[in-house]
Structures are given as C-alpha cells and as structure tokens.
Amino acid sequence: MHPFQKLLALALVLAWIAPASAQDALRGKRYYLDTARLVGASVSCVDCHSGLPPGLFGIGRAANNPAIVANALNTIPQMTPLRGKLTTADIADVAAYIGNPGVASPNLRVSTRNPGGGEGSDRLDFGTVLQVQSSARGTVRLVNDGALALQLTTSVRIVGPQAAEYSLTDSGCRAADTLSAGQSCEIGVTFRPAPGSAGLRTAAAQIDHDWVGGTAAVALLGTAEASAANPPVSTSSGGGGALGGWILIGFVGLAGHVLRQKR
Ligand code: HEC
Incomplete structure (x- = not known):
C-alpha cells in the first residue's frame, strides 16, 4: 500500500472509533480537572489526586472501571463534597479518562x-x-x-x-x-x-x-x-503655597528617577 493510502485508511478508522471511545475520555478529562465548576462543588478530583496522568491515592485502579469511582465517592470520607454530584455518565467518562489519560484535548x-x-x-x-x-x-x-x-x-x-x-x-x-x-x-x-x-x-x-x-x-x-500638570487630588489641600510647589517638584524628580531606572 502507498504510505499515503495507509495514512488515509488509518484516519478513516480513527474517525470511526473516535466518537465512541475518545470522546467520553475527553469529557471525563473535563470533569476530572474542572469538577468543582461543572457540578457545583468545592473541590475537583485533580485537587487531591494531583499530577497528570492521575496517579495519587490508587486512583489508577479506576481505569475504565466506573464502579471503583462510584464506590470511592460513596465510601471515602475526603470525597464527601462530591458525593451525589456526578451522574452515572459523568462517572463513566471520568473512569474512561483515568484509563486513557493521554486523550487528545485542548490546552x-x-x-x-x-x-x-x-x-x-x-x-x-x-x-x-x-x-x-x-x-x-x-x-x-x-x-x-x-x-x-x-x-x-x-x-x-x-x-x-x-x-x-x-x-x-x-x-x-x-x-x-x-x-x-x-x-x-x-x-x-x-x-x-x-x-x-x-x-x-x-x-x-x-x-x-x-x-x-x-x-x-x-x-x-x-x-x-x-506629574506637575496633574498633582494627586488627595494631596491638593489648597493654600499649599511654596511648600506645595516643592512637593510637586519632588514628585517630578522622583517620577523621572523611576522612569530612568526602568530603562
Ligand atoms: C478532597 C480530596 C479528594 C477529592 C476531591 C477526590 N478524592 Fe478520590 N480519594 C481521596 C483520598 C484521600 C483517597 C484515598 C483513600 C485511601 O486510600 O484511604 C481517594 C481515593 C480514590 C480512589 C481509589 C479508591 C480505591 O478503591 O482504591 C479513586 C478511584 C478516586 N479516589 C477517584 C476520585 C475521583 C474520580 C474524584 C473526582 C470525581 C476524586 N477521587 C476526588 C481524596 C479525594
């Protein structure tokens, strides 16, 4: 087969399987990283199970295994803030993501x-x-x-x-x-x-x-x-006289100094 034909065939196969598998893992990645915002909770999975791909606290056991995630949500005290907040579909997608942490996504x-x-x-x-x-x-x-x-x-x-x-x-x-x-x-x-x-x-x-x-x-x-043309409103007390003038000159000098230093 011509290499180009091979690529085309591969692309066709990928396009065919992508919606069923990769799509759910992608959605799962959203829910894993952004749980708090998406389900209205105080924490996201990634806050505790930090690092990518998911690894900490034995979370890897849940790869493609929604029952493990569901059980963890129901039994692990630290995960109480998320209990009852994820649907069955959310949980399945999160498990799919844990099983496929390299899923293509935006960043x-x-x-x-x-x-x-x-x-x-x-x-x-x-x-x-x-x-x-x-x-x-x-x-x-x-x-x-x-x-x-x-x-x-x-x-x-x-x-x-x-x-x-x-x-x-x-x-x-x-x-x-x-x-x-x-x-x-x-x-x-x-x-x-x-x-x-x-x-x-x-x-x-x-x-x-x-x-x-x-x-x-x-x-x-x-x-x-x-600046000289626009003294700070809060310090213009009226009747400042000569002293006010000196303060202004001081400001201009200071500003010029700072600007020179920035170069
Ligand atoms: C507030 C912290 C926290 C959050 C948020 C959290 N977890 Fe956990 N999770 C833990 C801790 C702590 C353990 C380990 C408990 C232990 O080993 O005793 C754990 C364990 C697990 C396990 C392993 C269970 C097992 O049977 O070994 C899985 C799977 C898991 N979490 C999935 C998730 C998923 C998915 C989310 C997001 C929907 C999540 N966790 C959010 C703290 C958290």
Missing part, C-alpha cells in the same frame, strides 16, 4: 509581556506610569498548545476597581473565535492613569472559553505617579 495557556520587559502568566505589570501624559502598553497572549480546538465564547472584558484606567488597544481574541491546535491570539492592554489617581491601580482582563476553567484571566497592575 489553554496564558502568557503576558510587560511593557517594561519581563513576562508572566497570571499578571500584566505596567510598572510606574506618569498620570495623564503617559501610558504603557502590555500584551496578553492565549495559546492553545493542546491537540484539539477550543472556542472563545465572549470578547475580552476589563473589570475591577480601576477598570476605567485600562483599555483594550487591540484584541486579536474575539468572541466565537476558534483557537485550533497550536494557534494563538493576542490582546493589547493600555494603562493610562486618570487625572488625580495615585498609587497602585488594579483591574483584570478576562475572556470566557469552552475549555477547563471557563475563563482566562490576568491581573492588571500599574502604579500611577503624579
């Missing part, structure tokens, strides 16, 4: 690039920004490094105490976008302190998706620094 990874350099996974740090005149732009990147596609289900939203001081510069991650295996998208976020704001300003960027966790989120952190 969403989030990374960030700070404006001043440096990278992270759960936060975007804008550092210190002079209020009003200046702004800083950072990037959030979503990568699907799994083997199956996942779907974004909302557009990006910015929420939290100082959400108004952050804005989306551009969003390559949009509602209803599909991230197929290996695909990524980027979100640009700009921090621009409002007049009179000073100190740490926080918010979060969030986007919903259909894989484990349901929402990808990063914290947005930036420090607003007063």
Whole structure:
C-alpha cells in the first residue's frame, strides 16, 4: 500500500472509533480537572489526586472501571463534597479518562509581556506610569498548545476597581473565535492613569472559553505617579503655597528617577 493510502485508511478508522471511545475520555478529562465548576462543588478530583496522568491515592485502579469511582465517592470520607454530584455518565467518562489519560484535548495557556520587559502568566505589570501624559502598553497572549480546538465564547472584558484606567488597544481574541491546535491570539492592554489617581491601580482582563476553567484571566497592575500638570487630588489641600510647589517638584524628580531606572 502507498504510505499515503495507509495514512488515509488509518484516519478513516480513527474517525470511526473516535466518537465512541475518545470522546467520553475527553469529557471525563473535563470533569476530572474542572469538577468543582461543572457540578457545583468545592473541590475537583485533580485537587487531591494531583499530577497528570492521575496517579495519587490508587486512583489508577479506576481505569475504565466506573464502579471503583462510584464506590470511592460513596465510601471515602475526603470525597464527601462530591458525593451525589456526578451522574452515572459523568462517572463513566471520568473512569474512561483515568484509563486513557493521554486523550487528545485542548490546552489553554496564558502568557503576558510587560511593557517594561519581563513576562508572566497570571499578571500584566505596567510598572510606574506618569498620570495623564503617559501610558504603557502590555500584551496578553492565549495559546492553545493542546491537540484539539477550543472556542472563545465572549470578547475580552476589563473589570475591577480601576477598570476605567485600562483599555483594550487591540484584541486579536474575539468572541466565537476558534483557537485550533497550536494557534494563538493576542490582546493589547493600555494603562493610562486618570487625572488625580495615585498609587497602585488594579483591574483584570478576562475572556470566557469552552475549555477547563471557563475563563482566562490576568491581573492588571500599574502604579500611577503624579506629574506637575496633574498633582494627586488627595494631596491638593489648597493654600499649599511654596511648600506645595516643592512637593510637586519632588514628585517630578522622583517620577523621572523611576522612569530612568526602568530603562
Ligand atoms: C478532597 C480530596 C479528594 C477529592 C476531591 C477526590 N478524592 Fe478520590 N480519594 C481521596 C483520598 C484521600 C483517597 C484515598 C483513600 C485511601 O486510600 O484511604 C481517594 C481515593 C480514590 C480512589 C481509589 C479508591 C480505591 O478503591 O482504591 C479513586 C478511584 C478516586 N479516589 C477517584 C476520585 C475521583 C474520580 C474524584 C473526582 C470525581 C476524586 N477521587 C476526588 C481524596 C479525594
């Protein structure tokens, strides 16, 4: 047989068996990793049986054996928070996943690039920004490094105490976008302190998706620094006179110093 024909035949066989077997293990993986959210409980299987593939506490005995999982749920005291929360189908799928931990699935990874350099996974740090005149732009990147596609289900939203001081510069991650295996998208976020704001300003960027966790989120952190043209509202007491002026000059000097250090 020509190698290509062989591949085609293999693909056909896989397509035929996949819905029956792999599909359930995939659903089981969701329930294993995201139990708390999916069934409304306080813990997920993975929280106690940590590590992938599932191994800890003899869980491997449940591979393709739903009765073992059902029995564990009914008898192991630590597993009481999940008792009665999973359906027979959920339990069967979880057992299928334990028996096939390498089942193809999506896998969403989030990374960030700070404006001043440096990278992270759960936060975007804008550092210190002079209020009003200046702004800083950072990037959030979503990568699907799994083997199956996942779907974004909302557009990006910015929420939290100082959400108004952050804005989306551009969003390559949009509602209803599909991230197929290996695909990524980027979100640009700009921090621009409002007049009179000073100190740490926080918010979060969030986007919903259909894989484990349901929402990808990063914290947005930036420090607003007063400038000569926009003194902090809270310290403008009126009649500050010469002293007020000196404080302002001090602020400008300090801000300049910090900005120089950041380079
Ligand atoms: C709060 C912690 C916790 C959670 C959550 C939890 N387990 Fe367990 N599980 C345990 C502990 C502890 C044991 C081991 C008890 C022992 O060996 O005495 C165990 C044992 C097991 C066993 C082995 C039973 C046997 O007969 O040897 C299986 C299977 C199992 N868990 C499946 C699951 C599945 C599936 C989930 C999610 C639906 C889950 N567990 C969630 C703590 C937990």
